[in-house]
Amino acid sequence: MMIKIVKGDQIKALDRLHLSLSGQSSIELMERAAQSFCDWFIPNHAQTEVVSIWCGAGNNGGDGFAIARILSRKGFTVEVKCCFENSTKLSDDAQRNFERLPEIIRVRPLDDHVNKSTVLIDAFLGVGFRGALKESAVEIIEKMNRHSAKKISVDIPSGLPSEELPSGAVFLADVTVSFAQPKLSLLLPENEAVVGELVVLDIGVFLEVYEGFDTDFYYITRKDIPEKHHRFGRFSHKGDFGKVMLMGGSLGKMGAILLTGKSALRTGSGLLQLNIDKDQNLIAQVGLTEAMTTVDEKPDLSGIDALGIGPGWGTENRLEKLEYVLENFSRGIVLDADALNLISKNEKLLLKLPANTILTPHLKEFDRLVGSSENQLERWQKAKELAMELRIIIVLKGANTLINLPDGRQLFNSTGNHYMATAGSGDVLTGMITSFLGQGYSPENAAICGVYHHGLAGEIASKSKRRGLIAGDLIQTIPDTYIELGIK
Ligand SMILES: NC(=O)C1=CN([C@@H]2O[C@H](COP(=O)(O)OP(=O)(O)OC[C@H]3O[C@@H](n4cnc5c(N)ncnc54)[C@H](O)[C@@H]3O)[C@@H](O)[C@H]2O)[C@H](O)CC1
Numbered sequence: 042m043m044i045k046i047v048k049g050d051q052i053k054a055l056d057r058l059h060l061s062l063s064g065q066s067s068i069e070l071m072e073r074a075a076q077s078f079c080d081w082f083i084p085n086h087a088q089t090e091v092v093s094i095w096c097g098a099g100n101n102g103g104d105g106f107a108i109a110r111i112l113s114r115k116g117f118t119v120e121v122k123c124c125f126e127n128s129t130k131l132s133d134d135a136q137r138n139f140e141r142l143p144e145i146i147r148v149r150p151l152d153d154h155v156n157k158s159t160v161l162i163d164a165f166l167g168v169g170f171r172g173a174l175k176e177s178a179v180e181i182i183e184k185m186n187r188h189s190a191k192k193i194s195v196d197i198p199s200g201l202p203s204e205e206l207p208s209g210a211v212f213l214a215d216v217t218v219s220f221a222q223p224k225l226s227l228l229l230p231e232n233e234a235v236v237g238e239l240v241v242l243d244i245g246v247f248l249e250v251y252e253g254f255d256t257d258f259y260y261i262t263r264k265d266i267p268e269k270h271h272r273f274g275r276f277s278h279k280g281d282f283g284k285v286m287l288m289g290g291s292l293g294k295m296g297a298i299l300l301t302g303k304s305a306l307r308t309g310s311g312l313l314q315l316n317i318d319k320d321q322n323l324i325a326q327v328g329l330t331e332a333m334t335t336v337d338e339k340p341d342l343s344g345i346d347a348l349g350i351g352p353g354w355g356t357e358n359r360l361e362k363l364e365y366v367l368e369n370f371s372r373g374i375v376l377d378a379d380a381l382n383l384i385s386k387n388e389k390l391l392l393k394l395p396a397n398t399i400l401t402p403h404l405k406e407f408d409r410l411v412g413s414s415e416n417q418l419e420r421w422q423k424a425k426e427l428a429m430e431l432r433i434i435i436v437l438k439g440a441n442t443l444i445n446l447p448d449g450r451q452l453f454n455s456t457g458n459h460y461m462a463t464a465g466s467g468d469v470l471t472g473m474i475t476s477f478l479g480q481g482y483s484p485e486n487a488a489i490c491g492v493y494h495h496g497l498a499g500e501i502a503s504k505s506k507r508r509g510l511i512a513g514d515l516i517q518t519i520p521d522t523y524i525e526l527g528i529k
C-alpha cells in the first residue's frame with residue numbers, strides 16, 4: 042500500500058481517522074511528529090548550535106514548541122519566538138506544548154527582538170494556512186527571511202499553499218521537513234528556492250487511513266519496494282533473469298548504449314544483446330565484454346524478453362527500424378532519448394505503441410512530445426492524460442520523477458538527488474527498467490523498481506562522490522541498492 046498525497050485541507054480528516062483507528066491522542070501524534078523531526082535534526086546538527094524556533098498559534102506552532110522542548114533537553118541552546126499577539130488563543134495542542142516549555146528556554150513575545158542564532162526553525166504556518174497572508178504575517182515572514190541562519194521549515198514553508206505556487210510572501214527554507222507525506226507544492230520544481238532540500242518523515246500514520254481519500258497522486262517509499270521484487274531460487278538459470286536487447290549508440294555516442302548495457306547487467310539481466318551499427322561493433326565488443334552484439338536492420342526478436350531503444354541512437358535513418366520493432370515486438374519496451382525524439386517528429390508512431398510501453402522522457406523530451414506547458418502542474422496533467430489515452434507508462438524524469446500509469450495513477454519517487462544530474466544518468470535508468478522488464482516484472486513494477494533503485498544508487502554513490510559523481514558510479518552502485526534493501 043503506497044502513501045497517497047492527500048490535499049492540505051484533507052489532512053485534518055486524515056489525522057482524525059488515524060487517531061480513531063490507532064487509539065492515539067492528537068497530542069501523542071504531535072509528539073511523534075516533533076520527535077521524528079528531532080531524530081532527523083540531532084545527527085545533522087552539533088549541540089553547540091543556537092536554535093531559534095518561530096512558532097505560530099496553530100498546530101504547526103505546537104510542533105515547534107514540542108521540538109523546542111526536546112532539543113533543549115538534548116543540550117541545544119533554544120529560543121522560542123511567539124508569532125502571535127499575547128491575546129491570541131492557541132490551538133489546544135499548541136497551548137499544551139506551550140505550557141510544557143522548560144524554563145531554561147527563553148520565550149520572546151512578538152514585538153521582542155531575537156538573539157542571533159545559527160539555525161532558524163519555521164513553525165509559524167503549516168497546512169492550515171488559508172487565503173491571502175495577513176499583513177502581520179507578511180512582516181513576520183520577511184523578518185525570518187532576513188536572518189542569516191540556516192533555515193528549516195516544519196512540515197511546509199510558511200506562506201506556501203499545499204498544492205500551488207506562493208502568491209505572496211513566503212518563507213525561503215534551506216530544508217523542509219515534511220510529516221507523513223510530501224505536500225504537492227513541495228514537489229513542484231518552481232518551488233525549489235522556497236522548499237530547499239526536501240525531507241519526508243514517517244510519523245506512524247496508518248497506511249489504511251489513506252484508502253478513503255480520493256487522489257491520483259502517490260508517493261513511493263522504501264516500504265513499497267521489497268514486495269515488488271521477484272525472488273530467484275537455487276535452480277534459477279540465466280534464462281530466468283531475462284534476455285534483453287538494447288538498440289542505440291552511433292558514431293561518437295557509443296558510450297550511451299554501453300552505459301545502458303552495463304546498467305542492465307548490474308541490475309541483474311542474464312543475457313544482453315546490443316543491436317548497434319556495423320561499423321561500431323568493435324567498440325561495443327571491447328567496451329562491454331559480457332554482451333553479445335548484432336548489427337541487423339531487422340534483428341531477430343524471438344526469445345527476447347525486453348527491449349530498450351534510444352540512448353545515443355541518433356534519429357537519422359532510424360524511423361523504419363523503430364516502426365519494425367513496434368510492429369513486431371510487444372513483450373516489454375522502453376523508449377528513451379532518440380527513440381522519443383523520433384516519435385516527436387513522427388507523431389503517428391504514438392498510435393503504434395503497444396500497450397504498457399514505457400517512455401522515459403526528461404522535461405524537454407516530454408515537451409517535444411506533447412508541446413510546451415505553462416508550468417509543471419500542467420505538464421503533470423498532460424502526462425497523466427497521454428498515459429491514460431494510449432495505455433502506456435510515462436516516466437517523467439526530474440527531481441522526484443513521476444511515473445504516470447495507464448489507469449491514471451501518478452507516482453512520485455522519493456529517492457535521488459541533484460548529484461545525479463550528470464551525462465548518462467538517464468541511459469542508466471533505461472538499462473535498469475529494461476532489465477526488470479526482462480526479469481519478468483510487470484511494466485508498472487519495472488518502472489517503480491527502476492526509478493527507486495536508480496535514485497537510491499545516486500544517494501549511496503554521492504556520499505563519497507558528491508558533485509564528482511558520474512553515470513558509471515551509479516552503475517557500480519546498483520548492487521549496493523539490493524544490499525541496502527535486503528533483496529537477495
Ligand atoms: N499528520 C500530520 O501531518 C500532522 C501535522 N501536524 C502539524 O499541524 C499543522 C497543521 O496545523 P493547523 O492547526 O491545522 O494549522 P496551522 O498551524 O498550519 O495554521 C493555523 C494558523 O495559521 C493562521 N493562519 C491561517 N491562514 C492565515 C493567513 N492567511 N494569514 C495569517 N495567518 C493565517 C491561523 O490563524 C492559525 O494561527 C501541520 O502543518 C503540521 O505542522 C500535527 O502536529 C500532527 C499531525
Ligand SMILES: [K+]
Nearest residue numbers: 163166197199
Ligand atoms: K512551517
